[in-house]
Structure formats: C-alpha cells, structure tokens
Amino acid sequence: MANPPKQQINIELGEKEAEGIYANMALLMHSPTEIILDFARVMPRAPKARVLARIIMTPMHAKLLQKTLEDNLAKFEKQFGPIKVHGEPHQAANPIGFENPTDSTGEKK
Secondary structure, eight states: OOOOOOOOOOOOHHHHHHOOOSOOOOOOOOSSSOEEEEEEEOOTOSSSEEEEEEEEEEEHHHHHHHHHHHHHHHHHHHHOOOOOOTTTTTOOOOOOOOOBOOOOTSBBB
C-alpha cells in the first residue's frame, strides 16, 4: 500500500499567542493513553506557583516532541555552546559559583 501524500498545514499564530508565556517549571503526568504537561511560573519567595498552560497529548506525540526537542537542543548547543544546568557537576576547568576558600595547605577554612 502506498503512503498517502503529505498534507501541508497552514498554522495561524494569534497576536496573544505570539507574545508567549514564560514558564520556569514543568510538571508531567501520564495515563496509559495521555501525557499531560503543566507549565508554571515560580517566583522567588512565593509560597505557590500558578499553572499557566496545560498541554495534553498522546504518548506518540510526546515521543515526537522529545525527539524534536533533542534535535533542536543539539543544534542550539552546536551554535552557542553547552547549556549549563544548575545543580549538575561543572564540566569547565574554572567553574562559576561560590566555593569554600582554602588555606595555603589546601585545607578548607
């Protein structure tokens, strides 16, 4: 059986949606048939975070999203360098951040 020809889809982006929503937290849940992604914004010293958007998709679409993200992150890092993730061990010889000072013997003060 021959594959049907691919259909081109015109995607419309409304003015409000084009502004985007800043989220610095993502929560993921799943059932046997759905993957649910909640995007939230956490503010410093705030006791709670508010979910700004919820995306519900099939596991197959979530897998395609994962592959697309991996591909685009690899392209980003090739162009701009490695993305540093807070809390992961430093890869560079001169890590950025706070360190315990040492005395002349190498002992921590």
